[in-house]
Amino acid sequence: MKASPKIRFVDVHGHRRAFVTAGQGPALLLLHGVACDHTTWDRVIRPLARDHTVIAPDLLGHGRSAKPHADYSLGGYANGMRDLLSLLQIERATVVGHSFGGGVAMQFAYQFPELTERLVLIAPGGIGPEVSPIIRMATMPGFQELMSLLTLPGIRHVNRTGLQLAHAARLPGTRDVDEIAAIYDSLRHPEARAAVQQLLRGVVDRRGQFVTMADRAYLTASLPLAVIWGAQDPIIPSSQARTVQELAPAARVEIVDDSGHFPHRDHPREVLRIIRDFLASTQPAAYDPMRLGELLRRGQQTGHAQPERSLHAVTG
Structure with a gap:
């Protein structure tokens, strides 16, 4: 390869x-x-x-x-x-x-x-x-604080593993979950979370794009x-x-x-x-x-x- x-x-x-x-x-x-x-x-x-x-x-x-x-x-x-x-x-x-x-x-x-x-x-x-409710949620107050908790090392590892296993098992509603797991992992960095929220707020609000x-x-x-x-x-x-x-x-x-x-x-x-x-x-x-x-x-x-x-x- x-x-x-x-x-x-x-x-x-x-x-x-x-x-x-x-x-x-x-x-x-x-x-x-x-x-x-x-x-x-x-x-x-x-x-x-x-x-x-x-x-x-x-x-x-x-x-x-x-x-x-x-x-x-x-x-x-x-x-x-x-x-x-x-x-x-x-x-x-x-x-x-x-x-x-x-x-x-x-x-x-x-x-x-x-x-x-x-x-x-x-x-x-x-x-x-x-647009997906997940994207709309990322523009809301408290998103960065929530993600700072969900991306703590132990929690992040368990959640990412769960997402990957669900995708591998092809469970209903798990389309793109492998990609979403990688995105979730990238949000462990505070500056990345801040950038993502700032750019999304420029194009999305609670009603969508x-x-x-x-x-x-x-x-x-x-x-x-x-x-x-x-x-x-x-x-x-x-x-x-x-x-x-x-x-x-x-x-x-x-x-x-x-x-x-x-x-x-x-x-x-x-x-x-x-x-x-x-x-x-x-x-x-x-x-x-x-x-x-x-x-x-x-x-x-x-x-x-x-x-x-x-x-x-x-x-x-």
Whole structure:
């Protein structure tokens, strides 16, 4: 079994950023979700690196990146990804975002269309309000104090072992529990808990997700977009894929059967097939400020743009 790509570090605005890179060719920027890190992509990095330059960072506040008291907004993360690409001398990239990373990917494309070739969103945040009660709970007062108790060494070991055993036994309701166990373990660090709560409060409240792409989805008419969702996602329901089809009729939407919130880990071969086919069948977006202005004017007048292409693919 080949070793994982070696982790590298770079300072951006005085904060250490961790990332891995692999391969050569057109750039793919892989953005993980809340309380995860670059290792969530372990099953797809090397295959994608056969003909692409793959960059998989630990977002600020995650993994081996710094966890300061800082800006954990979508815009702040988008700025950080722009700076990382600039330091790596990468001019443009196809951005692949999972969960919260999907929200960052959409924000990146909105702020920096000249840097964005395509978008691939995997179970993305920012489509509709529905989200797991666990995510909503993490935004509430007392979350950090509760997690400080639940992640004490003895308690954490027992709970994580229980979660892993439940997943191995395939008990009902244990979809993604192995991934959730790793996330739970990462929250043993107080600075990680603080970062997670701060970023979630910027996009989620007790009623669910309140930051949405809906009002700007018409801008994807000029940007190749693919969305992948696990059919049994317990965190962000796959029913939101229908919203994508309504908001961005030109998007390619794929539902992966027998998969939860992490289809790139449940079924990496299927996700690789979808991504490769999408890359091969689309051309990188050509940044055109005149075209962007036209879309903005049309959206301002009508509330949305008329679809320019038919739906590439429905659920699979």
